[in-house]
Amino acid sequence: MFELILMCPQEQVEDISDALDALDALSVSVEDMDAHTDAEQALFGEPGMPAPKDGWNRSRITALFQERAGAEEAAKLLALQDFFTGCQLLGIQKLESQDWVRLTQAQFQPVDITPDFWIVPTWHELPQAAKVSIRLDPGLAFGTGTHPTTRMCLRWIARQPQGSLGRVLDYGCGSGILAIGAAKFGAQDIDAVDIDADAVTSCQLNAQANQVQLKAGLPDQASGQYQTVLANILATPLKVLAPLLANHVQAGGHLVLAGILERQTEELIAAYAPYLPLQVADSEDGWVLMTAQRGMA
Numbered sequence: 145m146f147e148l149i150l151m152c153p154q155e156q157v158e159d160i161s162d163a164l165d166a167l168d169a170l171s172v173s174v175e176d177m178d179a180h181t182d183a184e185q186a187l188f189g190e191p192g193m194p195a196p197k198d199g200w201n202r203s204r205i206t207a208l209f210q211e212r213a214g215a216e217e218a219a220k221l222l223a224l225q226d227f228f229t230g231c232q233l234l235g236i237q238k239l240e241s242q243d244w245v246r247l248t249q250a251q252f253q254p255v256d257i258t259p260d261f262w263i264v265p266t267w268h269e270l271p272q273a274a275k276v277s278i279r280l281d282p283g284l285a286f287g288t289g290t291h292p293t294t295r296m297c298l299r300w301i302a303r304q305p306q307g308s309l310g311r312v313l314d315y316g317c318g319s320g321i322l323a324i325g326a327a328k329f330g331a332q333d334i335d336a337v338d339i340d341a342d343a344v345t346s347c348q349l350n351a352q353a354n355q356v357q358l359k360a361g362l363p364d365q366a367s368g369q370y371q372t373v374l375a376n377i378l379a380t381p382l383k384v385l386a387p388l389l390a391n392h393v394q395a396g397g398h399l400v401l402a403g404i405l406e407r408q409t410e411e412l413i414a415a416y417a418p419y420l421p422l423q424v425a426d427s428e429d430g431w432v433l434m435t436a437q438r439g440m441a
């Protein structure tokens with residue numbers, strides 16, 4: 145296979161991508177031309193908030209063709225179009241065949257949460273140090289143990305006194321990694337809920353693979369009060385969910401929130417102040433873990 149690589153200003157990216165599709169490219173991918181430089185631009189926005197921009201100033205477009213002739217022909221035709229103005233052909237290169245499965249798997253190594261608690265893909269041997277482990281492969285849902293927000297929640301779970309997690313609600317369960325982690329550390333009667341039906345399925349399958357008991361479902365499955373309420377979502381939904389999540393925490397129980405950037409700490413404290421006194425309990429790579437305990441009735 146052959147890659148045709150172009151540089152385009154943002155305004156032309158859509159036209160060029162559509163044209164490459166029409167010219168029988170097998171795939172077209174668009175990246176920030178300035179990725180990994182000081183000019184790199186983050187484009188994500190929180191749910192309900194607009195992204196900071198529609199696209200990058202300069203995009204690198206890579207189109208895949210079966211044959212070199214197809215890539216050359218596409219390059220020639222594109223260069224004749226008026227919407228090619230400002231774009232640049234960076235080259236055509238052969239894509240060496242690779243063992244894609246091995247390459248993908250190599251990106252996911254065992255992750256240590258504490259020295260003896262590990263998240264381990266199924267294709268890896270268990271590390272000798274792993275006294276407690278979760279077997280998890282990357283899938284449709286968020287939560288492989290590599291993101292700081294997930295790691296901080298798991299670290300919090302692992303540090304709780306034995307037998308103290310009690311009944312657990314994992315709100316925004318994704319892959320189910322937190323619920324499964326809680327089960328491994330002795331939680332009983334676990335509800336794992338998510339608005340995404342794929343996440344619910346993924347959580348059920350991961351729980352089975354790890355031989356733990358939990359009930360996965362949509363958010364309205366959460367009912368009553370829990371000793372431990374975990375929610376790794378993002379600051380904006382966590383603020384909206386404040387009364388709901390706080391009401392699920394029983395007397396003496398804990399609320400554990402992640403997905404919060406350091407600069408969002410005060411907003412979260414204010415949103416939860418009518419219900420529970422949130423505090424920063426951990427931090428990693430600019431993210432914070434916030435927790436609160438409800439007083440005994």
Ligand SMILES: C[S@@+](CC[C@H](N)C(=O)[O-])C[C@H]1O[C@@H](n2cnc3c(N)ncnc32)[C@H](O)[C@@H]1O
Nearest residue numbers: 286287294316317318338339340343376377381
């Ligand atoms: C960052 S992932 C966290 C996954 C996993 N719990 C972890 O810690 O790695 C957030 C999850 O929350 C879910 N989510 C987002 N908003 C939600 C809401 N309002 N109610 C329930 N789940 C929500 C998303 O679908 C996603 O699976």
